[in-house]
Amino acid sequence: MEKIASIDIGSNTLRLLLAEKTGEKFRALFRDREIVRLGRNFYPDRLLSAQAIKAALMVLKRFKVRAEHEGVAQFRVVGTGVLREAENALFFIDQVTRETGVLVNIIHGLEEARIMAKGVLSIFPSTYGKTVIFDLGGGSTEFVFMNDGKMDERISLPLGVVGLTEKFLISNPPRSNELESLRVHCQNILKKNLAKNDRINNIIGTAGTVTTLAAIAKNLIVYDPDQINGTVLTKETLVELSNKILSLSFDQRAELKGLEPERSDIIGAGILLVLEIMIYFSQTVLLVSDAGLLEGLILDA
Template sequence: MLVNPKAAALSGPCHAALDVGSHTIRVLVAQVPEPGVLVPLINERHIARLAKGFSESRGLSPEAMAQGQAILQDVGERLSRLQPGTLRSGATGVVRKAANGQDFLDRVAEATGLRIPILTEQEEALLSLRGMLGVLHRPTGPVLAFDLGGSSTEFGLIQPGTSSPCWTTSLFMGAAVLTHQFLAKAPACPAALEQARLHVRRLLDPVRHVVRSMTGEGSPRDPSMPSPILVGTAGTVTTLAAMALEMSQYVPYRINNRKLSSRWVSRTVARLAAMDLAERRGIPGLEAGREDIILGGALIVDEILAALGASELVVTDAGLLEGLLLDGISGRDVPSGEGVDALTWEFKWD
């Protein structure tokens, strides 16, 4: 949990957002002291591992649901005491995919009072974009943003001078799912690593074709047409940035607009693949509880960079959670094709 030291000096209503993902459950509570400014008071990440034991046939495992419910019970009690003026929540990834995902959320609602909707793939992509654009330095060209979660990855393409994406998609491809499918052993077996890469490449192939056609890339192409700026968010991407910075304590605002080179990401994948879990735990910046799935997530990032021919990646800590918060504050849901506005919010941590 990260608590802003300014919290004690602020008064007035607060706003909250709750993101129930495949690997983590995240909570953000903030105040709006002036238009366009958000002061986060509480920022929490709980390792829930809802994707652990997931299968197409049985959905979420009983153990994963019990752990997730226990976390949400504690979160719900504390949010009830805070009484936020708005609370916007959403479940994604394996909860959306699981046949028993709604049953899990119904149990949570009965036990905690938290009524958490399952976000559609488009809603998740739009809300993630909204959060990312809220902290991204003003881009000069098209932006291809992705939100890499535990079980799904959402993409959105935004053209210059617009505030709504011209294309979004979601792939059932995430750090936890890829790990369970191919990379459960550490160090990783070279054959399994190659199988994982081929699997990710097949999933990314349609994304590569769409992005190239929509941005004028390929042969022939207009040399004046800039390549899209690649921007990533969510646990794997922000953890990689924290590792690059060797952060002993995770500080969100230090992550925003940091750049990771494709060369560094490739080297990091090779380094992680050769390590056992104990060795990975010793890496500065690697979040505790993510050591088993970080290789799968880093491999996906590596393949996204390669598929798009990008030399670097811009990282934002802000994403779906911040998009949920902004959507709650604005008081409107996200209709199809809308929901990403041009307003840049300043997140003041210190």
């Protein structure tokens, strides 16, 4: 039995999972996360701001202290979306190592997709037929195509809720022309990069936007991964949520049960992208997995 810490340094959120691993199984000991928004105002210069770096370092120090308190023997720390693009990513990584002693591995989008799928499949081990798994993050969205439980194809697309929000949804609440521009942009990226397949049997979503939508649909006051894993969201439910969320200001959205106030500005772009993905694959039902990259990192250790 080995204690492992997995940390995901994402474009929007920093997340921690401490777990005990025995063979091919693990038991979660502790979870933590904080929205830092490393990808805030990232474009066009592709630079992490000094403020975001400082905030991220503070969170990572806290994660390290908690992990050491639990007697963790191995750290698996990865950088995704925004760190793949940042001109000053190496500076950030050097700062993390200097101040925490932790090494950060910036992983390619295809590797992120592989590890993420491993985590999702720990919750949905018996996928049948053709299944699409997607991880909708702050800086990118990863897709994994499964066929009877075997991985067929992986792809990472530049569709992240932070970037989409800053580029398209300027008004608060967003105007109809902004929403339409975002929809068209998402449709074009999907059509250009993904093969159209109307024979998909299942679609599974993971990461903050998708799990938040499940939490809102369930009116969760306290977020609970066990209540999120396996949640079924219908297209009808998501359309209703979309109409409601997009009509509200950021402050009004922050009052919704299940929605972290720090996500109030980006949840609009997130739900629109989720719906466009479902429409593209002709799906009326979305399965939700809280498990994803963090769990995959533990299982892949």
